[in-house]
Amino acid sequence: MDPLIEARALTKRFGGFVAVDGIDFVIRPGEAFGFLGPNGAGKSSTMRMIGCVSPVSGGTLRVLGMDPAADGAQIRARLGVVPQEDNLDTELTVWDNLMIYGRYFDLPRAEIRRRAEELLEFVQLTDRRDSRVDPLSGGMKRRLTIARALINEPEVLLLDEPTTGLDPQARHMLWERLYRLKQDGVTLVLTTHYMDEAEQLCDRLVIMDAGRIVAEGSPRDLVATHATREVVELRFGRAAEQHAALARVRTLAPRVEPVADRLLVYTDDGDATAAAVTADGVGAASVLVRRASLEDVFLILTGRTLEE
Amino acid sequence: MSARMGSMRVLPPLGARQRPWRMVERNVLAYRRTWYVFLSGFFEPVLFLLSIGIGVGKLVGKLPFDGHLVDYKQFVAPGLLASAAMNGSLLDTTFNFFVKYKYSHTYDAILATPLGTGDVATGEVVWALMRGAIYSTAFLLTMVAFGLVPSWWALLVVPVAVLIGFAFAGAGLAGTTFMRSWVDFDYVTLALVPLFLFSATFFPLSQYPAGLQAVIRLTPLYQGVVLERALVLGHMQWTLLVHAAYLAVMGAVGLRVAARRIGRLLQP
Ligand SMILES: Nc1ncnc2c1ncn2[C@@H]1O[C@H](COP(=O)(O)OP(=O)(O)OP(=O)(O)O)[C@@H](O)[C@H]1O
Numbered sequence: 001m002d003p004l005i006e007a008r009a010l011t012k013r014f015g016g017f018v019a020v021d022g023i024d025f026v027i028r029p030g031e032a033f034g035f036l037g038p039n040g041a042g043k044s045s046t047m048r049m050i051g052c053v054s055p056v057s058g059g060t061l062r063v064l065g066m067d068p069a070a071d072g073a074q075i076r077a078r079l080g081v082v083p084q085e086d087n088l089d090t091e092l093t094v095w096d097n098l099m100i101y102g103r104y105f106d107l108p109r110a111e112i113r114r115r116a117e118e119l120l121e122f123v124q125l126t127d128r129r130d131s132r133v134d135p136l137s138g139g140m141k142r143r144l145t146i147a148r149a150l151i152n153e154p155e156v157l158l159l160d161e162p163t164t165g166l167d168p169q170a171r172h173m174l175w176e177r178l179y180r181l182k183q184d185g186v187t188l189v190l191t192t193h194y195m196d197e198a199e200q201l202c203d204r205l206v207i208m209d210a211g212r213i214v215a216e217g218s219p220r221d222l223v224a225t226h227a228t229r230e231v232v233e234l235r236f237g238r239a240a241e242q243h244a245a246l247a248r249v250r251t252l253a254p255r256v257e258p259v260a261d262r263l264l265v266y267t268d269d270g271d272a273t274a275a276a277v278t279a280d281g282v283g284a285a286s287v288l289v290r291r292a293s294l295e296d297v298f299l300i301l302t303g304r305t306l307e308e
Numbered sequence: 309m310s311a312r313m314g315s316m317r318v319l320p321p322l323g324a325r326q327r328p329w330r331m332v333e334r335n336v337l338a339y340r341r342t343w344y345v346f347l348s349g350f351f352e353p354v355l356f357l358l359s360i361g362i363g364v365g366k367l368v369g370k371l372p373f374d375g376h377l378v379d380y381k382q383f384v385a386p387g388l389l390a391s392a393a394m395n396g397s398l399l400d401t402t403f404n405f406f407v408k409y410k411y412s413h414t415y416d417a418i419l420a421t422p423l424g425t426g427d428v429a430t431g432e433v434v435w436a437l438m439r440g441a442i443y444s445t446a447f448l449l450t451m452v453a454f455g456l457v458p459s460w461w462a463l464l465v466v467p468v469a470v471l472i473g474f475a476f477a478g479a480g481l482a483g484t485t486f487m488r489s490w491v492d493f494d495y496v497t498l499a500l501v502p503l504f505l506f507s508a509t510f511f512p513l514s515q516y517p518a519g520l521q522a523v524i525r526l527t528p529l530y531q532g533v534v535l536e537r538a539l540v541l542g543h544m545q546w547t548l549l550v551h552a553a554y555l556a557v558m559g560a561v562g563l564r565v566a567a568r569r570i571g572r573l574l575q576p
Pocket residue numbers: 014017018019037038039040041042043044045046084193576
């Protein structure tokens with residue numbers, strides 16, 4: 001299948017600062033593709049270039065087979081955009097937000113009304129249709145922003161941190177909605193710095209750090225390739241103890257990553273390693289065995305945690 | 309839902325030429341609930357006309373203007389109309405525009421659609437002109453009611469008011485893109501008050517010292533006042549075209565600069 005979005009050595013500079021540093025990626029129709037990375041990794045900058053609202057500084061970018069610099073309006077006509085910061089029209093009601101957005105896409109009013117009814121239902125905001133935007137909760141605003149992004153029945157939905165700042169319940173509801181969109185054939189491109197979100201939603205993702213892609217693959221492949229099967233988490237009462245234990249633990253397992261309040265020991269057999277650590281008398285206050293996740297992949301590749 | 313998403317997608321037609329009108333539609337929706345703020349732009353010039361034109365006019369009587377004696381209220385009314393056209397077009401292109409681009413991020417959302425920066429700038433200007441045209445029509449009708457419009461040339465009063473609006477809307481939009489904070493709006497007031505008072509609005513240019521006259525001849529509202537006064541009084545001359553060209557160029561340059569600046573600010 002032809003790629004829907006294709007980037008080669010894509011670069012974004014702000015003055016002398018390089019925010020996106022020559023990245024390559026290909027997004028295919030119907031997949032859910034993620035950009036996972038910490039603050040300042042260049043996720044939003046990349047999304048804005050894909051959304052044709054930020055000029056490319058270097059490399060090439062094709063979106064829906066077109067060039068953003070030349071065909072921005074045609075491309076944008078077929079995208080849905082959920083930006084990192086909600087930018088609903090605060091001078092309008094919920095309903096009018098959808099109506100006018102449909103008009104920006106030049107849709108006939110009757111058609112917009114039909115879609116708006118359906119979309120309000122979809123995001124469960126039908127009972128708030130005559131409300132202004134300001135009094136809506138954060139989760140409601142986010143849902144309305146998603147509904148708005150769907151008014152033109154986009155082929156690609158760009159979601160920049162769709163659930164940041166939401167409570168767990170609102171997040172799960174949004175995930176469920178996004179999952180349904182994907183079932184309906186909409187290509188999802190999303191950024192996040194939540195690894196559970198990436199694991200839940202993405203077929204494939206790239207991990208970004210400081211403007212570069214450090215790894216790429218399905219969540220499962222990434223964990224299999226870059227991390228071990230299991231992780232033993234050791235917590236200590238005091239930082240000094242943790243510091244003292246590090247060298248000892250390193251003799252027991254090939255890969256140990258110290259983070260703020262824990263030592264993470266990478267191993268293929270968690271129970272055996274946990275037993276070895278306990279037998280060695282390292283003195284951890286707690287020992288926990290769990291499966292490795294994308295968070296670990298990021299830590300192993302960059303030496304930092306995602307949300308620090 | 310699945311049927312609609314899964315089925316063949318039909319591209320929406322892209323009426324590039326109509327895109328700026330979407331901004332007008334948006335503003336109509338936004339003002340639908342607060343239509344009363346619209347009224348100030350109408351009452352203000354009418355109150356000036358009543359107090360200055362008719363009140364002060366009683367004291368002043370007739371003025372020599374262009375070789376004739378003209379009733380003061382007839383002299384001052386077109387000046388007030390030109391000022392109203394200026395003020396009306398600046399409401400939505402300065403203060404309100406600043407709020408929308410800097411704080412409520414309204415344009416970021418709009419620019420994610422097929423609309424571009426040129427459409428946004430043009431749309432806001434068109435809207436400001438429509439608003440100004442409504443005000444100037446209402447004011448002109450008031451003037452007619454008071455018997456202040458002797459000439460049929462006055463049929464061009466509203467189109468010229470729109471031209472004045474265009475000049476200031478373009479300049480207002482462009483200027484606002486350079487503003488950093490609310491404090492900078494004090495400069496707008498600082499510029500507008502003298503324009504309002506000294507553009508030969510309230511007394512003939514000949515009343516000013518010679519040096520000041522030369523300066524006033526170069527200022528934008530003066531062009532509009534001269535045009536409107538000539539139309540209302542029926543004193544037509546070819547040189548009026550120069551004043552009209554001044555305003556047209558000012559608006560066009562402002563619009564171009566605004567579109568470019570909006571791109572630079574919102575799409576870094
Ligand atoms: N308009 C701008 N001018 C200058 N620098 C910018 C601009 N926008 C972004 N940057 C810088 O580019 C880098 C990448 O920013 P970007 O917003 O793409 O990161 P991000 O991955 O989306 O981060 P976050 O998770 O915080 O949203 C940051 O260092 C940021 O400060």
